[in-house]
Amino acid sequence: MTTVKEALHSTAACDSIFLAGWVRTRRDSKAFSFLELNDGSCLKGIQVVADAGIPGYDDITKMTTGASVRVEGKLIPSQGAGQAWEVQAQSLTLVGSADESYPLQKKGHTLEFLRSIAHLRARSNLFGAVFRTRSRMTMAVHEFFQSRGFVNVHTPIITASDCEGAGEMFRVTTLGQGSAAKPEGDFFGKNAYLTVSGQLEAETFACALGKVYTFGPTFRAENSNTSRHAAEFWMIEPEVAFCDLHGDMDLAEAHVKHMVKVMLTDCVEDLEFFSKFVDKELIARLKFVAERPFQRVTYTDAVEILLQSGQQFEYPVEYGANLQSEHERYLTEKHFQCPVTVFNYPKEIKPFYMRLNEDGKTVAAMDLLIPGIGELIGGSQREERLEVLQANMERHGVKEEDYWWYVDLRKYGTVPHAGYGMGFERLLMFVTGVGNIRDVIPYARTPGSAEF
RNA sequence: UCCGGCGUAGCUCAGCGGCAGAGCGGGUGGCUGUUAACCACUAGGUCGUAGGUUCGAUCCCUACCGCCGGAGCCA
Numbered sequence A: 001m002t003t004v005k006e007a008l009h010s011t012a013a014c015d016s017i018f019l020a021g022w023v024r025t026r027r028d029s030k031a032f033s034f035l036e037l038n039d040g041s042c043l044k045g046i047q048v049v050a051d052a053g054i055p056g057y058d059d060i061t062k063m064t065t066g067a068s069v070r071v072e073g074k075l076i077p078s079q080g081a082g083q084a085w086e087v088q089a090q091s092l093t094l095v096g097s098a099d100e101s102y103p104l105q106k107k108g109h110t111l112e113f114l115r116s117i118a119h120l121r122a123r124s125n126l127f128g129a130v131f132r133t134r135s136r137m138t139m140a141v142h143e144f145f146q147s148r149g150f151v152n153v154h155t156p157i158i159t160a161s162d163c164e165g166a167g168e169m170f171r172v173t174t175l176g177q178g179s180a181a182k183p184e185g186d187f188f189g190k191n192a193y194l195t196v197s198g199q200l201e202a203e204t205f206a207c208a209l210g211k212v213y214t215f216g217p218t219f220r221a222e223n224s225n226t227s228r229h230a231a232e233f234w235m236i237e238p239e240v241a242f243c244d245l246h247g248d249m250d251l252a253e254a255h256v257k258h259m260v261k262v263m264l265t266d267c268v269e270d271l272e273f274f275s276k277f278v279d280k281e282l283i284a285r286l287k288f289v290a291e292r293p294f295q296r297v298t299y300t301d302a303v304e305i306l307l308q309s310g311q312q313f314e315y316p317v318e319y320g321a322n323l324q325s326e327h328e329r330y331l332t333e334k335h336f337q338c339p340v341t342v343f344n345y346p347k348e349i350k351p352f353y354m355r356l357n358e359d360g361k362t363v364a365a366m367d368l369l370i371p372g373i374g375e376l377i378g379g380s381q382r383e384e385r386l387e388v389l390q391a392n393m394e395r396h397g398v399k400e401e402d403y404w405w406y407v408d409l410r411k412y413g414t415v416p417h418a419g420y421g422m423g424f425e426r427l428l429m430f431v432t433g434v435g436n437i438r439d440v441i442p443y444a445r446t447p448g449s450a451e452f
Numbered sequence B: 001u002c003c004g005g006c007g008u009a010g011c012u013c014a015g016c017g018g019c020a021g022a023g024c025g026g027g028u029g030g031c032u033g034u035u036a037a038c039c040a041c042u043a044g045g046u047c048g049u050a051g052g053u054u055c056g057a058u059c060c061c062u063a064c065c066g067c068c069g070g071a072g073c074c075a
Helices: A004-008 A057-062 A111-116 A125-146 A199-209 A245-266 A268-277 A282-291 A299-308 A325-335 A386-396 A400-411 A424-432
Strands: A014-028 A032-038 A046-051 A068-077 A085-096 A192-194 A211-219 A232-241 A295-298 A340-346 A362-370 A374-382 A417-423
Touching: A004 A014, A004 A046, A004 A085, A014 A085, A032 A068, A032 A085, A046 A057, A046 A068, A057 A085, A125 A211, A125 A245, A125 A268, A125 A424, A199 A211, A199 A232, A199 A400, A199 A417, A232 A245, A232 A424, A245 A268, A245 A282, A245 A340, A245 A362, A245 A374, A245 A417, A245 A424, A268 A282, A268 A424, A295 A299, A299 A325, A299 A340, A325 A340, A325 A362, A325 A374, A362 A417, A374 A424, A386 A400, A417 A424
Parallel strands: A046 A085, A295 A340
Antiparallel strands: A014 A032, A014 A068, A032 A046, A068 A085, A211 A232, A232 A417, A340 A362, A362 A374, A374 A417
16 A cells, blocks of 8 residues: 555656545546545645546545545546646545544634544644654654663653652552542552653663663643643653763753754655744744754843843843743843753752752753743753752752662762753644644643543 | 633624624535535524523623633743
8 A cells, every 4th residue: 555645756657556545625526526635644635536437436425524535546647737646546445434523624723623623633734744743753852862872761650759849740549539548558658649750760870871861751730721831741851971061051952953953854844834824934943943053141141131121021030030931032032032041040949959050059050942932941960969969958858868869879979960851842832833732742631631 | 820811503703682693614406627616505503501680681790611812830
């Protein structure tokens, strides 16, 4: 069997071709019909010409939009404008009909409606393109790290650490609802949760294998209702031994650039579709990002830029406070007009594991901000000095006995090391131009929503 | 969770304190190497849910539910 993609890219006619897919639209003449057949292998469908009387033509009225069909025929140059090749069918087989209740119409639908039929939306042009892109970007992540000698580590999904500082956690239990049993009586003998980050475990492997990365699902039980947050998302977390913050920032920028370059070279047809129907500036922006160096600015300088900007912000700019979304947007969209890495944040607003700088006031943290999305990457150099780490834990109210294995890393052959987390869906939003995280993941999990 | 907006036909929306509307999609017929085809006809509604005001509520008020946008949390 040939895919539609292969057929459309054919360099020569072919006497015998087999295709199977779903009907996008049909136009009937008295003596023949046109079927547009799409099989998901690429954005475009192929035009099938079926003369009345060929085997299977009796079912032509049932080959409506959404029906699945097999076609046997010849690949020939098209007589009509609009396509180079078409299939002259010699026989048609109706595999599965789709009656008039099939919800995907030939016309455009809103993203909100398509979310309500997420089990069918991958059959639309946009979502077919999104999920082909998602697949290619998945491979690009592995290519990027594997080509640099990184080892992929599968960190656990279920964890017993209940305060990793990355957000609220989902509880994992086999106890019945309202059970009075103590955690000791639960499956793991203690409270267990879905992971909010594989970082701490990844650090242990970096301190053995050198350069590692994780790429897997991550869960946050935050009651977040935004276009950039999901309760279940995929995160990429590299962790590198003998690496400082600057090496970490170099890696993060190279990572983003690599992903963008793969998008530009390997997803051309889908990218052109996004650029035409989702975001007209997309291709220009991706080329810009692929070619230009990113900006880097310390938190202190960023605050100064914001104070000097003359902009009226809803929230005041203040040293020592977190940068608000509007501040980050100003930096990346207005001031620098390109991706920006902000680094060296005040220690008070960052978690216990980040490395204290020589000034005693800031930590070696960094956020990579991109236009339109905001924070794509958050990372840091990790505190490798035992006494300093212990003091940080004390200050953050983190109990050492809960993290004895993490502390052990600093007792036995400790090394400077650094890493970051990249939200895979946020990256997809950036490279596709799609504005809502719910539309770059097959079945979005958000507060109050776990259908499908 | 907070602020704002929206829930009317399968979809996108208009409407109005007094008989429920359009475009698209669907169905039927016609026509054509067609391209989101075209032409004609046609079916399709508990106006989100529950209360309240009113002679009368899809319309005004309240609560709830859902969705969208923004904020916070973060990736």
